[in-house]
Amino acid sequence: MRLVKTLGICAIFGLFAVSLGGCTKTVAIDDSAGKLLVATTVSPITSIVSQIAGDRVSVQGIVPEGVNSHTFEPPPSTAKLLSKADLIFVNGLKLEDPTKDMAAANMKSGARIVELGNQSIAKSDWIFDFSFPAKDGKPNPHLWTDPIYAIKYAKTVRNALIVADPEGKSLYEKNYADFEQVATLVSDSLKSDQKSLPLASRTLLTYHDAYAYFSRDYGWNVIGAIQPSNFEDPTPKEIARLIDQVRALKVEAIFGSEVFPSKVLEEIGNETGVRYVDTLRDDDLLGEPGQPEHSWQALMRSNYVTMIEALGGSCPALKSLNLEIKGDSAIYPQ
Ligand SMILES: [Zn+2]
Numbered sequence: 001m002r003l004v005k006t007l008g009i010c011a012i013f014g015l016f017a018v019s020l021g022g023c024t025k026t027v028a029i030d031d032s033a034g035k036l037l038v039a040t041t042v043s044p045i046t047s048i049v050s051q052i053a054g055d056r057v058s059v060q061g062i063v064p065e066g067v068n069s070h071t072f073e074p075p076p077s078t079a080k081l082l083s084k085a086d087l088i089f090v091n092g093l094k095l096e097d098p099t100k101d102m103a104a105a106n107m108k109s110g111a112r113i114v115e116l117g118n119q120s121i122a123k124s125d126w127i128f129d130f131s132f133p134a135k136d137g138k139p140n141p142h143l144w145t146d147p148i149y150a151i152k153y154a155k156t157v158r159n160a161l162i163v164a165d166p167e168g169k170s171l172y173e174k175n176y177a178d179f180e181q182v183a184t185l186v187s188d189s190l191k192s193d194q195k196s197l198p199l200a201s202r203t204l205l206t207y208h209d210a211y212a213y214f215s216r217d218y219g220w221n222v223i224g225a226i227q228p229s230n231f232e233d234p235t236p237k238e239i240a241r242l243i244d245q246v247r248a249l250k251v252e253a254i255f256g257s258e259v260f261p262s263k264v265l266e267e268i269g270n271e272t273g274v275r276y277v278d279t280l281r282d283d284d285l286l287g288e289p290g291q292p293e294h295s296w297q298a299l300m301r302s303n304y305v306t307m308i309e310a311l312g313g314s315c316p317a318l319k320s321l322n323l324e325i326k327g328d329s330a331i332y333p334q
Helices: 010-023 043-056 078-084 097-106 116-120 147-164 166-194 212-218 236-249 263-272 296-310 316-320
Strands: 036-040 057-060 087-090 112-115 203-206 221-225 253-257 275-280
Touching: 036 043, 036 078, 036 147, 043 057, 043 087, 043 147, 043 166, 043 296, 078 097, 087 097, 087 147, 097 112, 112 116, 112 147, 116 147, 147 166, 147 296, 166 212, 166 296, 166 316, 203 236, 212 221, 221 236, 236 263, 253 263, 253 296, 263 275, 275 296, 296 316
Parallel strands: 036 057, 036 087, 087 112, 203 221, 203 253, 253 275
Antiparallel strands: none
16 A cells, blocks of 8 residues: 655755765775775665674775765765775665765776675566655665565675685685574564564554565565655645544554654654654664674664564564674774
């Protein structure tokens, strides 16, 4: 049921992101002799790459946490990092085209750009929807919120690192096996905990449309996302229609995101009496860089627990998971 059309507030955040992009601190480039230098884009991908690479590689993210990755333009200083990197991992699926273009224009001879999303999903399985309409040609890029694709990303990272640094093969293979195990545990615990919700309650109405692939793979129903592709504010008429839909569909909760705080969702929540939960995140890790919870797996556990509990379920499996996370040493611009 695609009742909720995309509306738009992104313009504000688009500008915000650009201005933040302009103020982003230049990150130090690690020239440690002999170490592979790997550039990455959004923080969940930086986390996955860093877990596979271990301490053998210098890993540097590009998109600051808390910034809208969909409109992010890299500052000129990023060209220096991209000119030195041996490997550049991007999500692809047209998420970071400005960064990809800058990489292509600046990368050194022998360097390689790897589009993790494009390596993980056939074009025929791309999802176009309200926030990412086919007419714009940009598919929903959020594969990493789905453990199945996160594992595929990790496998592609492992393979690319082995090609770039064959001597590290056994380390990359071991780190990949560890990641696969943790991501599988997250996936299995999610499947177990979501049974505490009746099928009809596994329903998502979000501000930011980051769970399309997750929903398809785990049997959830995305009834809508409020953030439009045209970056305009929802009109009062559209908000009124959303309020009617929330009432008609009897949703238990509506979900905002930390990166895109939304007055509109808050307003809909107030108007309908439906719980408004604003703590989902698609690419802003928990805690601070270097802390144990600053990782892909902690982020996704937090998101799944938030969704299931807000909709009336319980999460004993996810909450008791020992994720065996230790802080990583990648650089995450803030
Ligand atoms: Zn996103």
